[in-house]
Amino acid sequence: MNKKSILKMRNVSKCYKDELIFKNVNFELKKGDVISIVGKSGCGKSTMLKCINKLGEINSGEIMFNGVNINEIPLTVLRQKIGIVFQEYNLFDHLTVIENLTLALIKIKKYSLNRSLKLARDVLKKIDLLDKQDKYPDELSGGQKQRVAIARTLLMKPEIILLDEPTSALDKEMKESVLNLIKEMVKEDMTLIIVSHEENFVENVSDKIFKLDKNGLKEL
Ligand SMILES: Nc1ncnc2c1ncn2[C@@H]1O[C@H](COP(=O)(O)OP(=O)(O)OP(=O)(O)O)[C@@H](O)[C@H]1O
Ligand SMILES: [Mg+2]
Incomplete structure (x- = not known):
């Protein structure tokens, strides 16, 4: 079956x-693809993900999402369709876990409080953190925080999720829980771009692995 093209980068610099x-970054992502990007520190992996999410501007070339140049897509729409999870969780420290999860559902998706709470609690149950719903981020372990950050992105049901070294701030045991959650996402046919130094993990879950350097993105 021919999978639908969802993201295209053409001659991006x-x-x-x-x-x-x-x-010269050229690249096509199809619906349901899981691709990983590797490359040495400082080669621009985070920069590339940020450009896809328009947290940064490109200098030339174009990035197309579902056939539309991302510059033509309103930022709030684009950021709902392409979710990003950073290395450092980026949870709101002054909000509880459940508030972190429901904020965008209420404010951006305009869901009712009850519907948002139900969706958030269902996800918390799945990642085994329902008992932490009223805790603040600084009362959680690193692995728990990262799972909440990923869950928050999942709740928005983006078409693509960008994961930028989601486990690099975690020690070995905590990594495990986050990698398992990502494996579940892979099983559910999500479309993912993963930047990670976990070589075994990347080889196991990716349809394709690309290496980034100054001269572009090459499939390994
Ligand atoms: N906002 C910025 N302004 C100027 N230079 C920047 C900015 N952000 C990143 N850089 C530079 O761009 C280059 C690429 O950085 P980037 O963070 O994308 O690398 P990376 O591949 O993600 O590295 P790492 O594996 O260490 O996370 C680096 O040389 C960095 O110093
Ligand atoms: Mg980086």
């Missing part, structure tokens, strides 16, 4: 001031 980070 990115500089910070005078410094070229990468050029």
Whole structure:
């Protein structure tokens, strides 16, 4: 079966001031693909994910999402369709777990409080953190925080999820729980771009692995 193309990058280049980070990035992601991007520290992996999510501007080329240039898509729409999870969780420290999970459902998706609470509790049950719903992020372990951060992205049901080194801030045992959650996401046919140094994990879950350097993205 021919899978639908969901994201395309054509001749994309990115500089910070005078410094070229990468050029000639060409790439196509299809619905349900799980692809990983590797490359040495500083080669621009995070920069590339941020460009896809429009947290940064590209200098030339184009990025198309479902056939539309991302510059033509309102930012709030794009960010709902393409979710990003960073290395450092980015939870709101002044909100409880359940408030972190329901905030965007209420404010952006305009769901009722009851519907949002139900969806959030269902996800918490799945990741085995229902008993933490009223805790604040600083009362959670690193692995628990990262699972909540991923759950928050999942609740928005984006079409693509970008994972930027989601386990690199975690020690060995905590990594396990986050990697297992990502494995579940892979099983559910989600479309993922993963940046990770976990070589075994990346090889196990990815349909394709690409290496990024100054001259572009090459399939390994
Ligand atoms: N906002 C910025 N302004 C200027 N330079 C930046 C900015 N963000 C990143 N850089 C530079 O761009 C290059 C790529 O950074 P980036 O964070 O994308 O690398 P990375 O591949 O994700 O590295 P790592 O594996 O260490 O996370 C680095 O040289 C970095 O110093
Ligand atoms: Mg990075």
